[in-house]
Structures are given as C-alpha cells and as structure tokens.
Amino acid sequence: MCEFPYAGAESQIHWRDLSSFWLVPLLAVAITQAAVLATSIYLHRGLAHHALRMHPVTDVAFRLLLWLTTGQRRQQWVAVHRKHHTFVDREGDPHSPRLLGFWRVQLFNVYYYIAACRERGLVAKYAPDVVPDRLDRLFFSRGLLGLGLGLGALCLVMGVRAGLIAGLTHAALYVLVLAPLINALGHWRGTRNYNNTACNSRVLAWVTGGESLHNNHHANPRAPKFSVRASEFDPSWPCIRALAAMGLLVIDRVPAR
C-alpha cells in the first residue's frame, strides 16, 4: 500500500532549526512594515491629504493589504485623521497627549480611535469624498473577515503555532507600539523644524514609514514627502518614487523644502 506524506508537513516551521526560529519574528516585522507603509502612503498621503493619486490597481492592492493586516476601514481612518488636523491638540482632537496625557494615548490609542469612529456623522463630515464602492461593501468594510483571512493564510503557510505567533506579534507592534508612538510621542517630545505642537523623531521615522517626522507633516500636510533635511529619512518616499516610476501612482504635490 502506498502512503502519502502529510501535504502540509514541508511548509511547517521546524522549531529546532535556528533559521526557522528567527523566521517568525522577521516575518512579523516585515508584515508590520508593509502595513505601516500602506497606512502612510495610501491612507494618509493618498486619501486623507490628496498628495498622491493611485492607479486603480495600486488602490485595490493597498486596500487588500490593509484589509488582511489591519482590518481598518479607510473611510473611518481618513475621517479620524482629518479631525485630528482640524483640532490639533485642542478640544476635539481624538488623540492628543497634551489633553489626555502621554501614557493614556500610548497605551490606549486603539480605544481612542474606536471611540472617535463611533461619533455619529464623523465619516459624513470629515470624509465625504471617500465614497464606499462595491469592494468596500462586499469585502473591505468587514474588518474581522480580513484579519481572519490574513491570520488563516499565515497559519496555512507557516503552521498554526508559528502563524499565530507571527500574526499576534504583528498586531501588537502595529496597534500597541508604532501607531500609538506616532500619535503620542509625535505630539509630546522631539525636535522641531517648524512652529507647531507636533514633534519630529528622526530615529523613529525609520520604522514608522516616515510618520514620525510629524512636525514637518503638520507644517506641510499636503506634502507627499515628510523629510525636509538631509539628516532626515522618510522610508515611504523611495517607495512612492518607485511606484510613480512604474506608473502605479501620481505624485500630486511638490515635496516640501
């Protein structure tokens, strides 16, 4: 009798192998960086500030990536962010550390985001231009489905234990570390090129897709590039230039100097 080996066995992580042991955190970091860059390039610079125009293929690719890795609804993200720009560090700012305290925003950023999303009429008021289409209605508005599919795909490729660890590590890095650091530290401590209440962190910018050059961003919200000095690096910018060179997006605004 012929015996077939278990089809998924070869794709599972072999935990005794040191290279496999490092694969899980590396993959978690890579997924988080992909989600961070998609958030900065697509949701922030593209949709919220109209600094970039996406090719339809790029638009769907970014939405798919964000659906699988964050489950966020683009209308809500844009609305909450535009409200932040409307009431920077004043009553009405959804996540100001100057009003709420640094640690409350750092630790409970996701709570303040959800609370802001629940405000009646928020999307209609702040993001009327981000109109839900058929893909939103069928798939991308179902955040939990996207997250479930993303986690399921990881488990299928890496095995259940490694997939769960990689997925949960990514979630913790995105929700509890990087996104809160942009909102909390970005309005708390750092350097300033311009006279506003936001701050720059050149070091953090390397891992936040350039978002931690927050003082520069508040001075020029519609600039597609967040770095303005030779000592600052905006990791999203080379990605934007590469996508523009391939005709996958159009840079609409002149970079700030």
Ligand SMILES: [Zn+2]
């Ligand atoms: Zn800000």
Ligand SMILES: [Zn+2]
């Ligand atoms: Zn902004």
